[in-house]
Amino acid sequence: MKFKKLVSIILVFLMVSLLIVGCGSNSNANKSSSNGTKTTTTTENTVKPGEATPRSETLYISGLQWGPPTTFNPLSPSQTSLPLSATSIARELTFETLFMYNQLDGKMYPLLGKSYAFSSDSTVCTVTLNPDAKWNDGEKVTADDVVYTFELGKKYPVSWSSNWNYFDSVTAKDDTTVEFKLKSDNKNPLMVEEALESVYILPKHVWIKIEEKDNNDFSKISSEVNANPVASGPYKVFYYDNAKVVLIRDDNYWGKAPSMWGKLPAPKYIVHNIFKDNAAGDTALRQNQVDVSQQFTPNIQTFGPNIKTYLSNPPYYMPGVIPWLVINVTKPGLDNANVRRAIAMAIDYDKIAKNAMSGYSGTMSPSLMLPLDSEQKLINQSQLAPLQWKSHDIDGANALLDSIGAKKGPDGIRVLNGQKLSFKVECPTGWSDWNAALEIVASSAKEIGINIETYFPQQSVWNNDMQTGNFDMGMYSYQGIGISSPWARAYQGMSSNGYAPIGQTAYFNYGRYKNSEVDTLLNQIPNITDETQLIDAWTKLNEIYLKEVPMIGLMYRPADFYTVNTSVWSGFPVDGDGTNIPPNICMDGYGIAALYKIHSSK
């Protein structure tokens, strides 16, 4: 028995020592743990701690946030994706932008801003604010807030800093009028419009205090967690931890005024459970634990009658992004446009759409444009048709390579001017649809005597390779949809403004493509108002693209995989329902209008 006692003492000792290891190094954290988990003080009618949020009042989202939530600070580089995302179509749940973009009709809809207008020479853009707009602390949203927000972008390196590339000044004319003066040497109304729909307006009275507290030190300001954001949107942050984010509706939301929505959004809670991977999210979707899923889910049509997508037939989702095979045009062999074109001709796009994308990509029509009416109407189809390549045209590609004298060596790989046509292609590991697409590219290229090896490193390695030009070919998505598309897409892919020599960091135009004709067109397009002129310019730009092939669109991917589960909530927008609400997962841009339309299924 003595021995038993001894063993138990040892065990206790071990446990304690391990706990000390665990906690000892954390003792510091516990003291200053202001940015760990937190529970907001509850208001009336909210769930009590430990209770479940009522299923019929909660909208469950998946596929936006994968790691633990970090900050709710719009100035921070690491924001929690629910409710923050200020990319080309901003998420309007907690912070709001001046206008909302609707990808269906390409128009801007009023939010904090009531209307905007450019002066006749497009040098000034005047925005009028909605006088009803209020912050969730009761203060009014004023022109001063707007000016202050944009000035922050000038002062600190934040996501909207690059807008100052196009602005001369932002000034408040009165309480509800803001004037944006455009730079005369870089006049770009498109990018100004994009700023109106993608920059979150922040409350000056809150952030000026934070700035003061942190002594205008950006590293301190950007690491503020802002767990209880003062914002103007319909939802507030209610609770978050490593496994979930819970938003609660602000029943005093200004938008219930008749000048805006005229009512409150339907769900009282919006919850994003953080899953470890797509498979876990898919399981939850099947078990009706997710209402709106933004995940790549293969074979969505087999999920049963309750699971719906925006389009009821293939490709099920609206195209929104073109993942490109970016070609490093400085590499010997790839510096030859005919070689690039031969690769483009050989690729089996149909197989990529079917196997890598589970049929969610329509037939490829090679150009810089997405297959959306709003973009296709900008080009002259018949003029481009002779230049466009077909899927898997092996004979054509072989003939082209033969004609430029690229002969096959003893190993079956072609040699051009002493340079073996053997390349490496990369994208991050774990991006399964991209990985599969590149494998298909490699096997297609093999059929025309070009050796392509796939390489799937960690995301940061791939990112670094693309930026420094340390790659032959790499997969990358430039700008998808948004008011500045397709201009921003063409600019990011082909403008020499992004050019940097190999070894130096480029932040777009990773392929190092340079063409003065392209630059001229890219400068002109944002300022063209005449429709025929615009079609001319776009057709010309696409012609150059198709001849030069600095990058190859491999598939069409949706901007959001908008999949909804109608077992708890109904009335989600679908194609042809006449609501004109885009499939932006009920929260991005004008897509948030869906929250005012859905209702309980019972």
Added chain:
Amino acid sequence: MKSYRRYMTSKMVWYILTFVVALFLNFLLPRLIPGNPVSTIVSKITSGMADTNSIKRVYETFEKEFGLNKPIWEQFFIYVSNLFHGDMGTSFGQYPRKVTDILASSIMWTIGLQLPAIIVSWILGNVLGVLAAYIKKGFDKVLFPVFLFISCIPSFGFAIVLVWLFAVVLKIAPASGGYAFDMIPSPTISFFLSVVQHYQLPFWSIVLVGIGGQSLGMREMSIYELNADYVKYCRLLGLEDSKIVRYVFRNAVLPQITGLALSLGTMVGGALITEIVFSYPGLGSVLFNAIAAQDFPLISGCTLLITTGVLIANFVIDIIYGLIDPRIKVAQQE
């Protein structure tokens, strides 16, 4: 006693030396991965930017913020001196959360899962080992081979089997997470029940896989001891079976204690894949995500925790071994 103290001192010096080397490697190895960790963090805000200067400014700001613009030896000294203040730095991937904060919020889940699982599997395994050696019959012919078979399955593979069987087919246990998907953590009974419910599958996947290995060693040792002269002598003296088994157990369990201490030391790292399979909010998931995001401070923090755990466990074994096994104490004193 003097020589025992000398023995302890020399051991201590070795442990400290090992710790310093481990500290250096923990710092250096993650940083040898090519790539720029800043790009992962800022890519979200720079994706929509079309102006090289603004993007460059964002990169430079955060390279400076994380100290990545300094030479690596200087970064090391900053790291070590911060460590003395209990500061493991700021996570890159979960910026601006502190590494210590992240570890603190996940370590309890890991210890809560692993410690009971390891101890339970150790106890069950040893009992099975002794029974298999002494009683034989069903224990040796059926139970022991079954657990030996299970122990050959990696615990994450076994975990997937359990998820499939109990969560997907039978639907009697939740598939993932630490608590129900619609709950908000709080010290209430319903939340506690939810945690217990979610605890079952990960717990048993570790326990069942562990039993076989533990019982294997125990069975061999017991058989060896059962054939020892003192057992035969006891039998001749007519001692009760239960008394003999107790003696045998005490002698056979010694090497098993080493095994227990070692598995306790490595438990933080051992659960890595099991935690990932169940989306359990523990340290394994944290380390996994940190590696994917090239989150140097967080990787170093996790590995430092694991290293310290192993070293302390070994050190404790060294100390207690002398206490529980007089033969070793004698050897040490010679």
